[in-house]
Amino acid sequence: MNNKGIDRDELFREILSAYLRSDIAAIEFEDRDHLDGDTIAAFVEGNLSEREARPVNSHLVDCSFCRHRSAELIRLDLEFAEESAKAPEAKPAPTKVSDVLSGILGKILGAGEGAVFAHQEDETKEEEDRKDDRGESE
Amino acid sequence: MPSDDPQLNNLIRECSDTIAEVYEACVASQPNFGVSSDSFTESVTDSVSKFLCSGQENPPSADEVREFVRSIRSDDLFLAIACAEGNERAWWEFDHQHRGYLERISRHLASTDLSAQEVIDLVYVELYGTRVVDGVRMSKFATYSGKGSIRGWLRTVIWHALVDLHRASHDEVSLDGMTENVGEGYTHSTFKNKDLGGEDQMIDHLAHEKYRKATLDSIRTSFSSLDDHEKLLLLYYHSEGLKLREIARLAESPGSPLRDWFQRRSAAREKDPSARIHESTIMRWLDKTYKLILERFCSELSGKHGLKQEEIDVCLELATRDLADPDIYRNLASNAG
Numbered sequence: 496m497n498n499k500g501i502d503r504d505e506l507f508r509e510i511l512s513a514y515l516r517s518d519i520a521a522i523e524f525e526d527r528d529h530l531d532g533d534t535i536a537a538f539v540e541g542n543l544s545e546r547e548a549r550p551v552n553s554h555l556v557d558c559s560f561c562r563h564r565s566a567e568l569i570r571l572d573l574e575f576a577e578e579s580a581k582a583p584e585a586k587p588a589p590t591k592v593s594d595v596l597s598g599i600l601g602k603i604l605g606a607g608e609g610a611v612f613a614h615q616e617d618e619t620k621e622e623e624d625r626k627d628d629r630g631e632s633e
Numbered sequence: 634m635p636s637d638d639p640q641l642n643n644l645i646r647e648c649s650d651t652i653a654e655v656y657e658a659c660v661a662s663q664p665n666f667g668v669s670s671d672s673f674t675e676s677v678t679d680s681v682s683k684f685l686c687s688g689q690e691n692p693p694s695a696d697e698v699r700e701f702v703r704s705i706r707s708d709d710l711f712l713a714i715a716c717a718e719g720n721e722r723a724w725w726e727f728d729h730q731h732r733g734y735l736e737r738i739s740r741h742l743a744s745t746d747l748s749a750q751e752v753i754d755l756v757y758v759e760l761y762g763t764r765v766v767d768g769v770r771m772s773k774f775a776t777y778s779g780k781g782s783i784r785g786w787l788r789t790v791i792w793h794a795l796v797d798l799h800r801a802s803h804d805e806v807s808l809d810g811m812t813e814n815v816g817e818g819y820t821h822s823t824f825k826n827k828d829l830g831g832e833d834q835m836i837d838h839l840a841h842e843k844y845r846k847a848t849l850d851s852i853r854t855s856f857s858s859l860d861d862h863e864k865l866l867l868l869y870y871h872s873e874g875l876k877l878r879e880i881a882r883l884a885e886s887p888g889s890p891l892r893d894w895f896q897r898r899s900a901a902r903e904k905d906p907s908a909r910i911h912e913s914t915i916m917r918w919l920d921k922t923y924k925l926i927l928e929r930f931c932s933e934l935s936g937k938h939g940l941k942q943e944e945i946d947v948c949l950e951l952a953t954r955d956l957a958d959p960d961i962y963r964n965l966a967s968n969a970g
């Protein structure tokens with residue numbers, strides 16, 4: 496507060512906030528120069544070292560598109576972590592991956608392509624048994 | 634296939650012992666994934682190139698590469714490489730370990746007009762890859778670097794798949810709204826019209842414009858003078874409307890560079906590097922940054938623009954009043970050329 500009774504800090508924060516929301520500093524990037532999902536995921540998880548994060552940070556400052564994507568993923572990360580804490584993950588119903596993939600790919604590509612995942616029943620069964628023996632589950 | 638960059642290839646050769654060590658551990662844990670040492674090395678080389686070389690002023694040292702290789706989620710990367718190569722066992726393992734998680738994330742995100750199952754179907758197809766380039770199937774798994782967890786990566790894949798689905802069904806997509814978008818940054822910067830009395834009338838139009846331009850120029854210069862982590866903190870809070878606890882989450886990982894930067898000179902950090910990041914910590918970082926930028930803003934106005942203290946107050950008051958017009962800064966910036 497100065498001698499005129501103006502709270503400079505508060506006024507300045509409002510102005511700064513409006514300036515930052517007006518986005519005039521943002522730079523337009525070519526599609527290929529944006530951060531990919533893998534980089535944003537590693538950044539959001541806090542898994543980048545200082546050296547690795549430096550160019551990412553600098554891109555996020557200049558590119559409102561990637562910053563916005565990263566902000567949405569930060570929100571999702573927290574929301575989902577909170578939801579998961581309330582309801583721990585259930586064990587998925589046992590499934591055969593070939594059924595899942597053949598079904599999906601069959602729907603999209605036609606029956607022929609789905610057959611790419613027609614696999615040996617025995618092997619999968621054996622794998623399932625091995626896992627059950629070890630008591631592995633999520 | 635080695636990279637096109639001979640310097641990178643030399644570095645990778647120099648670190649081949651570390652890569653082999655990590656590879657052997659993966660093979661020991663998943664002997665049936667059928668991933669060759671060459672394809673593992675190729676994938677690691679791509680990750681090193683992406684995170685340690687591109688956008689960097691200096692090439693990494695061999696020690697940095699070794700540290701990087703040890704830091705990657707090798708089991709997740711090994712699984713992703715095997716899935717990209719279409720290994721049946723790996724797909725079984727992936728489905729067994731992660732499908733439940735994918736379903737939960739999809740249910741969490743999918744809106745009423747899109748079923749979670751549709752999203753899962755789309756994601757599986759994308760993960761498998763239907764496009765073939767030069768005889769090679771383009772699996773989404775090939776874009777996973779192992780730098781973050783595979784689940785964090787999957788969240789991003791699902792989120793983007795949903796954006797694509799929305800785009801397909803709504804022409805125009807807003808990235809907002811899939812997660813709650815109104816943060817504290819938006820609410821507590823709400824503009825209140827200040828009563829400036831008759832003072833405003835005494836300032837003629839030209840002086841008005843001069844103060845406005847000086848304010849914009851100074852705010853731009855003082856913001857530019859901040860370090861990137863300080864700018865990003867302000868942008869996340871004010872422009873993206875992230876809440877303090879969301880920023881705290883981002884800074885929570887003990888290795889988070891955001892945390893390192895802000896706490897570099899902090900005694901508390903020295904005492905307890907694993908201390909939790911609370912909302913109050915983020916507020917402190919914000920306060921520190923506000924203080925810094927306000928000082929620079931005022932010294933710009935007084936130094937470069939030769940304004941007296943009273944004039945700086947007029948600038949602030951005028952700018953606060955200008956907030957009623959959300960395009961004021963954009964207009965001023967374009968007028969300034």
Ligand SMILES: [Zn+2]
Pocket residue numbers: 524528529530554558559560561562
């Ligand atoms: Zn970008």
